[in-house]
Amino acid sequence: MNDATGSPRAPAIEVRDLTVAYREHPVLWDIDLVVPPGVLMAVVGPNGAGKTTLIKAILGLVRPAAGDVLIHGRPYGEQRRLVGYVPQRGSVDWDFPTSVLDVVTMGLYGRLGWFRRPGRDERRLALDALEQVSMADFADRQISQLSGGQQQRVFLARALVQDAQVYFMDEPFQGVDATTEKAIVALLRDLRARGRTVLVVHHDLQTVREYFDEVLLLNVRRVASGPVPQVFTEDNLRLTYGGRVAFLDVASAAGGT
Amino acid sequence: MDILQQLASDYTLRTVAAGAAVLGLTSGALGSFAVLRRQSLLGDAMSHAALPGIALAFLLTGSKAPLVLVLGAALAGWLGALLVLSVTRSSRVRMDSALGLLLSVFFGFGLVLLTIIQRRPDANQAGLESYLFGQAAALLAGDVLLMTAIALVTLFLLLAAWKECKLLAFDREFGESMGLGMRKADLLLTTLLVVSIVIGLQTVGVVLMSALLITPAAAARQWTDRLSTMVVLAGVFGALSGVTGAVLSATANRLPTGPVIVLCAGAMVALSLLAAPRRGVVxxxxxxxxxxxxxxxxxxxxxxxxxxxxxxxxxxxxxxxxxxxxxxxxxxxxxxxxxxxxxxxxxxxxxxxxxxxxxxxxxxxxxxxxxxxxxxxx
Incomplete structure (x- = not known):
């Protein structure tokens, strides 16, 4: 790929000894994680396991108590341009007075830098991205008129215009309909086919095997991570979900259906 | 038509109306961002926090020049905003409590200082208390020129950093993830908000100033789904209530200008809540x-x-x-x-x-x- 990606052999994401604490209470404890390039990885774990915090700490939105993050072999601060981010849909006010196209264009603000305004090129890139998530017809729509699935597609389009090497997505499948879920999966596969790496916070254990290559089982500590067939086992899931395991059909999730 | 004639002929009224228009314009525009960022109360806290700044500026310099007092007000308001943000970040006190706390403590301190100033023997102290509710009639042409200059710089900076301010208001964390200094944008927007507040203190006063931040913006939001239109509309609504309020208060038994301006803005918001297409109640x-x-x-x-x-x-x-x-x-x-x-x-x-x-x-x-x-x- 291009020079900016750093060393081609380096892992796409490398996290070392990452610890995050809120008021002496550890949310993430001593996380080590290596994600090879061109891989779709799910982050799985119970509520409060620190999944969102892990993404935010990697992106520098939450200050870690300790630890390093390398993106394609170099510190995150130097590699921001290689990173794309899809926050949780509920993290913004969807009644904000703005249009779909405008939100997608925001993905280009980082590249534009301070004071420079988006122009015709940016508009075209944003429209292209909307096309990829089948939302081009909605470009001029006010964002409050979108359904949940459409909101999610808009957020994905905004990440697509970032043209990143490594994507972090926080629960993109949360509350979307079956059509959107299929569209997102197709998009993830397309990104993988183009050599991009995607880390996805995921809730549905039943689909991990089908959608992802690798998985990180997280519950404050890293329980296990690696290729789905080796790591996504009943034993590991029990370790991750602890006593709450009764609620889950772990065996069928781990066994694959 | 009488009113228009009066506006054309009455020099004082013209000055007051122009001043009110300028302050309505800036507070409407900047207030839009405060409203969208759910920081309406921050504006209220900052304008109340400006009072001790005015008093201290007078005590330290002995001058009543608007520029000196306004600088004091701006510093105090800005300090207040920083205090609120750092208290909420570093303790368990929530934003609304921190705002209430700061508002009352700073305002109380300001009232104490005003009383001390009034008890001083020299005659020079009179008039500072007019910053409580504003005294539009005391506006001079020079004051209005100063207000206009500050307002132009403020609006220019907002325009220059438009996309940063928009991103800050919509999705701050996404902006940070791209490395687009959202903290700097926050600092800029907060500073501009403080400036737009202190511009109005002389006319409307610390107690009612926040109404001019929130009201035109809330009214404008009813009529449009575009940020740029909303900001322009809020500015227009603010300016309109400024001028209407100034003229009404001058013609009708010399009512206090500041409160009348706020009432005009209130009428606009009521009308907008009822009648605006799509979002209006009707x-x-x-x-x-x-x-x-x-x-x-x-x-x-x-x-x-x-x-x-x-x-x-x-x-x-x-x-x-x-x-x-x-x-x-x-x-x-x-x-x-x-x-x-x-x-x-x-x-x-x-x-x-x-x-x-x-x-x-x-x-x-x-x-x-x-x-x-x-x-x-x-």
Whole structure:
């Protein structure tokens, strides 16, 4: 790929000894994680396991108590341009007075830098991205008129215009309909086919095997991570979900259906 | 027309109106961002926090020049904002509590300082208390020029950093993830907000100033779904209430200008909440009424369809009493039948019974096919 990606052999994401604490209470404890390039990885774990915090700490939105993050072999601060981010849909006010196209264009603000305004090129890139998530017809729509699935597609389009090497997505499948879920999966596969790496916070254990290559089982500590067939086992899931395991059909999730 | 003539001839009134227009414009524009970022109360806290700044500036310099006092006000307001943010970040005190705390403590401190100043023997101290509720009549042409210059710089900076401010207001963390200094944008926007507040202190006063931040913005939000339009509209609403308030207070028994300006802005927001298309209360009620009427109409149509399905002929007529029994609320079929008749979906037979027309049968089938049982038809 291009020079900016750093060393081609380096892992796409490398996290070392990452610890995050809120008021002496550890949310993430001593996380080590290596994600090879061109891989779709799910982050799985119970509520409060620190999944969102892990993404935010990697992106520098939450200050870690300790630890390093390398993106394609170099510190995150130097590699921001290689990173794309899809926050949780509920993290913004969807009644904000703005249009779909405008939100997608925001993905280009980082590249534009301070004071420079988006122009015709940016508009075209944003429209292209909307096309990829089948939302081009909605470009001029006010964002409050979108359904949940459409909101999610808009957020994905905004990440697509970032043209990143490594994507972090926080629960993109949360509350979307079956059509959107299929569209997102197709998009993830397309990104993988183009050599991009995607880390996805995921809730549905039943689909991990089908959608992802690798998985990180997280519950404050890293329980296990690696290729789905080796790591996504009943034993590991029990370790991750602890006593709450009764609620889950772990065996069928781990066994694959 | 009298008022316009007076505006043209009365020098003082013209000065006051111009000043009020400038302050309404800036506070409306900057207030839009405060409202969208859910920081309306921060503006209130900052304007109250400005009072001790005014008093201290006077105590330290002995000057009552607006520029000196305004600088004191700006510093105190800005310090107040920083304090609120650092308290919420570093303790368990929530934002609303921190704002209430800061507002009352700073305001109390300001009142104490004002009392101390008033007790001083020299005669120079008079007039500072006018910053409580503002004293528009005391505005001089020079003051208005100063306000205009500051306002122009403020609006220019907002325009220059427009996309950063927008991103900050919509999705701060996403901006940070791209490395687009959101902290700097926050600092800039907060500073501009403080500036737009202190511009108005002389005219409207610390107590009511926040109303001019929030009200025009809330009114503007009703009329548009675009940020740029909203900011411009809020500026226009602010300026309009400034001028109207200034003129009204001058003509009607010398009412206090600041409060009258705020009342004008209040009237605008009330009107907007009621009458604005789509978001306005009237509009929404109308839409609910229409959709309710359509749903009831569709229900009666489907009832007729279900009844006639039990007969061999699709257009088999039925008595209204049957339909009244089926309708919810019971007995509500009469009006719906009239609307259906107007649209040609039903006919009334010679025996005063109701029957589906072909179009009505078609429409009923259509309704049954569409997943929501409705559709966008008439």
């Amino acid at each position: 509009w929404q009620r109308l839409r609910e009424f229409r959709s309710g009427r359509r749903l009831r109409m569709d229900a009666v149509l489907l009832d007729l369809y279900a009844l006639s399905a039990q007969h061999e002929v699709p257009g088999h007529p039925h008595d209204r009493r049957v339909l009244d029994m089926m309708a919810r609320p019971t007995g509500a079929a009469k009006r719906s039948l009239r609307f259906l008749l107007e649209r040609g979906y039903v006919v009334r037979t010679a025996s005063r019974e109701w029957a589906l027309t072909e179009a009505g049968t078609e429409r009923a089938r259509e309704l049954l096919r569409s997943p929501r049982g409705g559709g966008s038809g008439s």
